[in-house]
Amino acid sequence: QVTLVESGGDLVQPGGSLRLSCAASGGTFSIGTMGWYRQAPGKQRELVAQIARGDNAVYAESVKGRLTISLDNAKNTMYLQMNSLKPEDTAVYYCIAILWVLTPARKLNTYWGQGTQVTVSS
16 A cells, blocks of 8 residues: 655756655555665666665765765655766666555565656766
């Protein structure tokens, strides 16, 4: 019953900025871990960043210093602030959430967003 809704993807010029959002709703749950993956044409899906409550964020080496992941537990929303964007950042970005669902029984489930397109081009 949980749905992840992504937003924020757009076309930007190199050096520009975007902020992606991923909001989880539709059920009774608590957040275990959330993160962002991306997939560029002809390439495998790769982990961009991940974050967990009480843990330090982990980033792919290629985005360190440019992208920042954050989590607002009160809003069940994760963000990816993207600065100094490069053409190589062009990809479909997918939100992933590993959530504790509480109904009918407590267990971990994994959910994916539908993706949001980020295009960095002159």
